[in-house]
Amino acid sequence: GADARDAGEADAEGYHGWRCLCAGGCGAAYCSLACRAEDWGAGGHELVCAGPHDEAHPLVELERAARESHESFGAAAAALAAAAAAADHEAAVARLGALRRPTVPWWELQAVGMAPKRARRVVAECRAQAAEAHAMFRVGMMYEGGVDEGSAALAQDAWVGVLGALETARVPLSLPxxxxxxxxxxxxxxxxxxxxxxxxxxxxxxxxxxxxxxxxxxxxxxxxxxxxxxxxxxxxxxxxxxxxxxxxxxxxxxxxxxxxxxxxxxxxxxxxxxxxxxxxxxxxxxxxxxxxxxxxxxxxxxxxxxxxxxxxxxxxxxxxxxxxxxxxxGVDAVGLMPPEAEMRHSCVPNCQLEARWEPLLATAAERDAAATAAGGGEARYDAFRGRVVVDAIALRDIAEGEELTVAMVATNATAEGRAAAMAARGLPSPCGCARCTFERAGRDAAAVGAASDVRLLADLATEEGRHDEAAALHAERQARATDGAAIADAGYARGAALMAANRWADAHRVWREAAEACPEHSLLAGVEAKRRAYSCAASAFRPLPKGFADACATHRLSPLHRVVVTPPLLSAEQCAAIVSAAEAAAEARGGWTTSRHYGVPTTDVPLAEVPEALAVFREAWARALAPALAALFPDAVEGVPASRLRVHDAFVVRYDSAERRGLPRHRDEAQISATLALNAPPAYAGGGTHFPALGRAIDASNVGGAVLFEGGAVEHAGEVITAGTRYIVAIFAGAGEGED
Structure with missing residues (x-):
């Protein structure tokens, strides 16, 4: 088929190179001959294909009108042609028309948000264009497609209904x-x-x-x-x-x-x-x-x-x-999926729609049979016949009898932006959901009726990065709670939101108060256990040695952020002891784990679970690491002294050139992050902390040295190692609350 491909012609099997194009010549592309045959018949493409006709033909004019004015005309023609080709075409047409919600005419939806004078002009133009496009569609279907003049698919109400459905009930699809x-x-x-x-x-x-x-x-x-x-x-x-x-x-x-x-x-x-x-x-x-x-x-x-x-x-x-x-x-498209599209809109939906490709042919025998049924061709193409399936995915636990809702506009938009988008799709605004109620009340959580809605809004605020608002909503949950467990649940979530908002001292205060209300709460107990594991007596902290700052290397990322590389803070013997203890602990628990950090799965062992390594780390933290962080990054840690810094997490990370070689770009849950080098080349090649703003990786030059930076604000990645095994201690720290 090389000659046919170069000439732009189909080969003997109907393929243009690796493409299967419409036999009518309209240019539509298919994944296989069988797919093309199915669309030509049951899919109704034969009825509206403009390929075989000259420029003056109604179907060609309809295609031109869709291209030059409104794409919805072409989509409506395809949908109604498929309905007309169905065995029970009247029921198929009625189902399409019923999707229009509400019954606002299509042409009026095109003028939403316009000034009155311009809106009247646009409505008149769109109404005339829709009528003209319908006439082209009707004539083309009757005289070329052979569709009966009285068919429900040709009725003006059906045309207007499908145009409206494309505005108010469309489902966006994105496929591989x-x-x-x-x-x-x-x-x-x-x-x-x-x-x-x-x-x-x-x-x-x-x-x-x-x-x-x-x-x-x-x-x-x-x-x-x-x-x-x-x-x-x-x-x-x-x-x-x-x-x-x-x-x-x-x-x-x-x-x-x-x-x-x-x-x-x-x-x-x-x-x-x-x-x-x-x-x-x-x-x-x-x-x-x-x-x-x-x-x-x-x-x-x-x-x-x-x-x-x-x-x-x-x-x-x-x-x-x-x-x-x-x-x-990939393929970006719009679908009309009747069961899914009939779900009501909500700005805090409990479902989302996801499209996937479901192959219909799985075995070699099925592929060969499909190729034969398609009149020849190579079976490998037919392996990708299938259908688009739209799933409703639950976004949270849904109670029995609760209405399923989806978001028909972008929920991360402002209230004004959502209102405009809903109006453009003919949806009522505000929609009456908990979020619209909350925003109409000036974002006053007390105006939200059900406690479950308060939690829903808090979770939504967290997802959209409005962490201070999430903390305030969780505080409202705490105020409404009547038992210790509920107070603790809301307190833990509130502390997590405050951490994400970089308010570490407030977060630790909230966690402590919630733990006092419910000491048996497992998550709060875990926070308390980590606090005890990494805490040092105030008397253990030492001032930095004279000239320490001068011995550090500073790399400027921006006017606000920098990276500091310190001289060795631990001896080579201490680093080797940490590695040995971590390897022994990993072996005892069945191997290194990647399960502790979902978003960025490091291969690690938490220091709090390795007593020998923890003792070495605590000494280094009080003697050098905490004083260095407090002195070099005072603004990032809210100006607290070294004795008020808290370790949120610390763990030994293992990078192996044969397995976990690096990490993707991310930010840490920390005001300040540190990576403490436990070994150095030639034990490994490559590696280091990659900073996109710098365009390269930075690694401590000596065993025991540390790389310090504002991990919550600075994007970074684990540079790939190309040989050997690299060990570091990763430390997430920030300001604590209360006494030293």
Missing amino acids: PPALGHCIERLAAIERGEAPKGDAERLAAVLDAVVRVAAEAPAADGACASDSDSDSDDYASSDYDDASDIEGDVETTAAGADATGGADGGSAAGVGAAGTAGAYQAAGADRGRANAEADPVSAGADGAARAERRCRDLLATWSADAASLCPLR
């Missing part, structure tokens, strides 16, 4: 890149022996070209592509036998993405540049990346095997997080 699925199946066919081994080199060439194009494109807004080199720099200049084939496949891949993706899908190259450069730097601890950085693929059997490995590593990485790591373009 179809091309990714094709590549995965192509590789699977090579591995199964159903395709020549040499195809692996051609596939590797295509994938590397995709990465190269993505890396060369401008980075998306806010991306720091300069923080790291492209993952495939080693492959960008690789020589392949058939350069023309590479260029051809890149061209068809890009065109296929454009044909499949939605109009608002964004730049695939831009997303790829940000995702590939930025996310690889952040997620660096990936065995697949290590293999992907091997030598370029060479010719021959060994080259085919290496190409196969290269494809496997790239596709596995892309599949793990297609949204941020895959440079291929």
Whole structure:
């Protein structure tokens, strides 16, 4: 099919390169011949396909009107054509029309928020355009599609109803890149022996070209592509036998993405540049990346095997997080899903809608049968036939009999922004939910009736980063609580919100008071146990040695933030003792764990559980670490002296070049963070704390030295180690409350 592809024509099997296009010639792209056949018949595409007709045909004019004025016209035509093709088409049409909520005409929704004079003009224009588009649709369906003049699908009420549903009941869909699925199946066919081994080199060439194009494109807004080199720099200049084939496949891949993706899908190259450069730097601890950085693929059997490995590593990485790591373009679309779309809107929903792809063919026999039914073709394409399924995912515990609600506008918008968005979709505003009630009352928590709604609003504020507001709402929960357990639950959540708001002293005060109300509360007991484990007597703290600050190296990240590298605070013998004790403790508990930190899963052992290591750490904390943090970062720790600093968490972290090699970008739950080096090169290669604002990693130059920074405010990552094993102590600290 190479000649047909280059000529833009279909080959004998109906494929244009790797794409399957509409047989009518309208340009619609399909994942397989079977998919195309299904849409042509049961999907109703035959009734509205503009491909076979000349420029003056009503269906061509309708397509032009949708492109130049309102995309909703094309979507409405597709939905009604599918309903008309259904066995019980009248019921299908009625179901579509019933989705419109409320019954505000489509053209009036187009003028929401406009000045009266302009609104009248827009309403008149949109009404006329809708009527003209309906006439085109009706004529095209009757005289070319053969639809009966009295069909419910052709009625004006049906047309207006579906247009309204597209405004008020649409479900946004975002699906993985179809091309990714094709590549995965192509590789699977090579591995199964159903395709020549040499195809692996051609596939590797295509994938590397995709990465190269993505890396060369401008980075998306806010991306720091300069923080790291492209993952495939080693492959960008690789020589392949058939350069023309590479260029051809890149061209068809890009065109296929454009044909499949939605109009608002964004730049695939831009997303790829940000995702590939930025996310690889952040997620660096990936065995697949290590293999992907091997030598370029060479010719021959060994080259085919290496190409196969290269494809496997790239596709596995892309599949793990297609949204941020895959440079291929996904599908952005809008669906009308009757059961889901009938859910009522709420600004504090208990559900969210998630779209996923559900394959219908799983076995080789099913693939072959589908290929035969489609009139030939290669079975590997048909492996990706399937359907879109929309799931309602519970966002919290839902009581029996509680109404299911979803957010039909962005809930992180302001009250004014949500009101405008709801009005544009014909939804009542305010909607009457707890959040609208709270905001209408000037954000007074006392105005919220049910205690469960207060907690709901507090959780929402936490999710959206409004931590002070979350703390105030949890305080309202505490005030309403009547038993010790409820007071403790609300107190623990309030303290966590205060911690997130960087109000450490207040957080520790709230936790202490809540623990006094309910000593048996497990989470508060854990906080208290850590406080006791890391606390030192006030008399144990010492002033910093003279000249200590001069011996430190300072790296400025911004006018407000810096990184300080200290001279050794522990001896090599003390560091070795901590490592030995941590390894023994890990072995006793069945190995190192990554379960303590969900967001950034370090491989660690908490110091509080290793008495031998804890004793060494406490001495170093009082003698040097706490005085250094208080002296070097007074603003970050609220100006308290060293004896008032509190360790929120401290743990030995193990980076292994064969397993956990690094950490993605993140911020800590700390006012001040410290990484204490327990070993140094040549015990490992690479490593250090990577600061995107600096563009490189910083590591303590000597065993026992520390890297100090404002971990809650400064984004950082664990730089990948390339050999050996690296050990550090990670410390999260901040201001405490009460006495020294």
